[in-house]
Amino acid sequence: MTENKELDLAWDFVNNTDRNVFxxxxxxxxxxxxxxxxxxxxxKRMVVVAPTGVAAINAKGVTIHSFFQMPFGPLLPDxxxxxxxxxxxxxxxxxxxxxxxxxxxxxxxEISMVRxxxxxxxDKVLRRFKNRDKVFxxxxxxxxxDLQQLSPIIKEDEWELLKxxxxxxxFFSSQAYMQCQAITIELSHIYRxxxxxxxxxxxxxxxNTLTKSSADELNKRYQPNFVPxxxxxxxxxxxxxxxxxxxxxxxxxxxxxxxxxxxxxxEGKFPEYAYPNKEELILKVxxxxxxxxxxxxxxxxxxxxxxxxxxxxxxxxxxxxxxEDDFNIVTTPEIWENIxxxxxxxxxxxxxxxxxxxxxxxxxxxxxxxIHKSQGLTFEKAIIDAQGAFAHGxxxxxxxxxxxxxxxxxxxxxxxxxxxxxxxxxxxxKMTEENQPDQHVLQVSxxxxxxxLIEELFNFYKFLxxxxxxxxxxxxxxxxxxxxxEEPLNTMKTCVTELLKVANAFKAQLITLVEVSKTxxxxxxxxxxxxxxxxxxxxxxKQHISPSxxxxxxxxxxxxxxxxxxxxxxxLEVLLATKLLYFGGMTAGFNVTTFLELRAKSVFLAKxxxxxxxxxxxxxxTNMELFELLRELRNNIAQQEDLIHYQVFTQKALYDMCETxxxxxxxxxxVNGMGKVRVEKYGIAILEVIRAxxxxxxxxxxxxxxxxxxxxxxxxxxxxxxxxxxxxxxKAGKSPDAIALERDLNVNTIMGHxxxxxxxxxxxxxxxxxxxxxxxxxxxxxxxKFENLxxxxxxxxxxxSYGELRLVLDDLSK
Numbered sequence: 001m002t003e004n005k006e007l008d009l010a011w012d013f014v015n016n017t018d019r020n021v022f023x024x025x026x027x028x029x030x031x032x033x034x035x036x037x038x039x040x041x042x043x044k045r046m047v048v049v050a051p052t053g054v055a056a057i058n059a060k061g062v063t064i065h066s067f068f069q070m071p072f073g074p075l076l077p078d079x080x081x082x083x084x085x086x087x088x089x090x091x092x093x094x095x096x097x098x099x100x101x102x103x104x105x106x107x108x109x110e111i112s113m114v115r116x117x118x119x120x121x122x123d124k125v126l127r128r129f130k131n132r133d134k135v136f137x138x139x140x141x142x143x144x145x146d147l148q149q150l151s152p153i154i155k156e157d158e159w160e161l162l163k164x165x166x167x168x169x170x171f172f173s174s175q176a177y178m179q180c181q182a183i184t185i186e187l188s189h190i191y192r193x194x195x196x197x198x199x200x201x202x203x204x205x206x207x208n209t210l211t212k213s214s215a216d217e218l219n220k221r222y223q224p225n226f227v228p229x230x231x232x233x234x235x236x237x238x239x240x241x242x243x244x245x246x247x248x249x250x251x252x253x254x255x256x257x258x259x260x261x262x263x264x265x266x267e268g269k270f271p272e273y274a275y276p277n278k279e280e281l282i283l284k285v286x287x288x289x290x291x292x293x294x295x296x297x298x299x300x301x302x303x304x305x306x307x308x309x310x311x312x313x314x315x316x317x318x319x320x321x322x323x324e325d326d327f328n329i330v331t332t333p334e335i336w337e338n339i340x341x342x343x344x345x346x347x348x349x350x351x352x353x354x355x356x357x358x359x360x361x362x363x364x365x366x367x368x369x370x371i372h373k374s375q376g377l378t379f380e381k382a383i384i385d386a387q388g389a390f391a392h393g394x395x396x397x398x399x400x401x402x403x404x405x406x407x408x409x410x411x412x413x414x415x416x417x418x419x420x421x422x423x424x425x426x427x428x429x430k431m432t433e434e435n436q437p438d439q440h441v442l443q444v445s446x447x448x449x450x451x452x453l454i455e456e457l458f459n460f461y462k463f464l465x466x467x468x469x470x471x472x473x474x475x476x477x478x479x480x481x482x483x484x485x486e487e488p489l490n491t492m493k494t495c496v497t498e499l500l501k502v503a504n505a506f507k508a509q510l511i512t513l514v515e516v517s518k519t520x521x522x523x524x525x526x527x528x529x530x531x532x533x534x535x536x537x538x539x540x541x542k543q544h545i546s547p548s549x550x551x552x553x554x555x556x557x558x559x560x561x562x563x564x565x566x567x568x569x570x571x572l573e574v575l576l577a578t579k580l581l582y583f584g585g586m587t588a589g590f591n592v593t594t595f596l597e598l599r600a601k602s603v604f605l606a607k608x609x610x611x612x613x614x615x616x617x618x619x620x621x622t623n624m625e626l627f628e629l630l631r632e633l634r635n636n637i638a639q640q641e642d643l644i645h646y647q648v649f650t651q652k653a654l655y656d657m658c659e660t661x662x663x664x665x666x667x668x669x670x671v672n673g674m675g676k677v678r679v680e681k682y683g684i685a686i687l688e689v690i691r692a693x694x695x696x697x698x699x700x701x702x703x704x705x706x707x708x709x710x711x712x713x714x715x716x717x718x719x720x721x722x723x724x725x726x727x728x729x730x731k732a733g734k735s736p737d738a739i740a741l742e743r744d745l746n747v748n749t750i751m752g753h754x755x756x757x758x759x760x761x762x763x764x765x766x767x768x769x770x771x772x773x774x775x776x777x778x779x780x781x782x783x784x785k786f787e788n789l790x791x792x793x794x795x796x797x798x799x800x801s802y803g804e805l806r807l808v809l810d811d812l813s814k
Contacts, residue, residue, distance in 0.1 A: 109144050237382055258284065260315070292362050
C-alpha cells in the first residue's frame, strides 16, 4: 500500500496539514486498512467514532452518540445544546472535556451513514469545548466512507422536521461540512478484484451508468435454479434479514448431526445493540459458517468474511475447513472489546480504555446473510438476490463483495431498475471528482498549517477577554473591591496590545520568508526569525505580564463578584502558563510535533493548580498581619452573633483601619462605614487588636488612645511589662483565652506575648498549640510555597489559627 499515490496523499494531508478530509473510494480500495495504520502510526491525538455500534466495534472506536452524548432524534440547527430539555446529556465529564480540548484529529468511519443534523451536532459540541469561532472547534476531521454504499436512515416524520433546514439527509449537506472546506480524496486502486471487465461493470453500477453490453455480460451469471454443491462454499446475499434467517435455519435443520449451543460471555459494559454475533450461537457439524472477525493469533488463519464448513464440534471449540485451504482451522472464542477514551495521568496521552468485552465463537451461519451485513466483507463465491433491492447502493454493495465474475451467481437478472442511486450523491461525487487535490495543494496546505500553528503560538488575542472582563467588573464595583487590581491589569493590557501588533507584523513577514517548495519547518531563514521571536515574546511576557499576574490581588465582601473575578483570573493564569510553556519548549526552533505535544500538555495546566480554591493575596495594605487579625476578629464576631461578616464591618472599613490605625473612638468613627452603632458594639474589640499590633511592632500611636475610649482612664502601662503580665497569668494556670478575656486583649496578642518566652524556656511551644497541630504544621509548611503569612494562611486548612502558624514558622526558622 505504500506505492499507492492516493493513499500516500491522504496520509500526508491527514498527518501534515489541518485540512478536513473525506476519504472515499470504491469497495475494496483499502479504506479500512488505512484507518488501522493511522491509529497505529499517527502522532496526532485522535478519537475514532462511527454511527453504529457494530461499525464502532469493527473500527475499534466508539459510537458518535455515546462519545458526543447525542439524542437519537432529529437535531435542528437551532437546538440549544445547553438546554437539558433538548435531550442532550450535557454533563460531560472532565476527562471527556479534556480529551476534546486536546484533540487534533477526529475520525468518523462509515460517514455515508451519518445524517447531516448529526454532523452539525458534532460541530456544536466541539465548538463548545474547544474553539467556538472555528468549524468543528478547530479539530481536523477525517471522514471515511463510500457514498455509493450504505446511506443514512431517516424516518418520514424526522425528515418532515429536517427538510426545512437541509437539502438532503447526507452528511455533505450539513451546515458544518459546507463551511469546513473539506477536500475529497478518492481511492481508485481496487485490491479486492483484479478482473478489468468486472471492475468496469462495478464502476458503471456505482455511478448508475450501466450499459446494455455490461448488463448482458453480468447477466451471463444468471442461474435462477442454481443449487450449489455444499462443498463449494457459496453464500447467498439477500435484501431482507428475515429471508436470510429463514434460509440459514432451514439448512441447519436439514443436518442430522448433534446441536451445539455456544453462549457469549459478556463482561463490563457492552450494549446489546453492538453485539457482533448472536448471544446464543447454534451450530452443527456440516453447517456452512462465516468468520466474523480477523484471526487474533499470529497465524492469521482466517479473516472477517471467510467462508467454511464445520467438520467437528465440542463444548470449547469448532473445527472449520475452508475449501481453498489445505489445513483445518481450530476455532476458539474471540474477544471483542468495547472501549472508551481516557487521558493518561502521567503522559497526558489520549488512551483507549477497555470498559467491556464480548467473548463468543467468531462464526455465524452463512448459507445466507443480508447485503447490509455484508458491508466491508469479501467473498470468493456468492449468490446474489437483488430483486428486492429497495435502498440506495444495495445492488452495488452486493456485487462488489465478490472477488470475481467467475465466483458470482445471480438469482435474478440485473437491470437498471435494480440500481437505486441518489441524485444528490451522484451530483456531489461529480463535483468532488473535478476537484481532486494534488501535490501542489498538499504543499500549500502544509505551509498554511504550519503558519497557523506559529500564529497560534504568538497570538495573545485570548488575553484580551479576561483582562477586559476583570477591568469591567472592577470599574463597575470599585467601591466594594480593594487591592492591586487596576494597575497590574492595565500593564498587562498595554503589553498584550503591543504584542498583538508585533505578532501581526511578524506573521506578514513569515509569509514572505517561506519559499514555494519549502514548509516553514524546513526554511532556515524562517527558523532564524522564529528563534528571535521566541526570545522577544518570551522576554516581554516575563518582564511585563508575569509580574503583573503575580502583583494582582483583591478582596471583596461580594461573593458573586469574587467568584467572577477568580474565574477570569484563573483563565488568565492558564493562558500565561500556556505561553510560557510554548516559549520554554521551542527555543531550538519550530517543530510541528513538538508544538502539538506542548499544545496537548497545555490543556492540563489548569488541573495542575492547587485543589483548594485560589485565595487572593492582599498587597494593597501596608499592614497585612493586622489585616488578617482584624478579618479573623470579624469572622469570629459574625459567627457568635449569627451575622454575615460584612455586617460587622465592611471590607473597605477593614482596609481603612489597616491604613489609618485608629486607636481611639474618635479616630475609629472617621473610618469609612464605621458609624456610632458599630463602634459601640464592636469598637473595644477592634481597638484592642489594633493597639496590641502597634505595641508589638513599636508603631507610635495617639497618646489619648485609652482615655478617649473608656469611661474611666486606666493607668498607662509601662512599655515592656505587658508581656510579663501575660506570662505571670499563664504560670498561674490560666489559658491564653482566659488571659485575653481578663486583659481585654485579642487572643492572638496573648499568644504573641507568651511565644516571646519560648527561647528562654519559660513556655514550651506545645503549651500554646496542640501537639497534633504542631506535628501537622511541621510537615505541611515546608511543602507549601508561600510569600508571607497571609498567603500561607490562605493555602492550608482553616483549622490552623494565625497565631499557630506564626509559632511553628518561628520554630522552623531556628
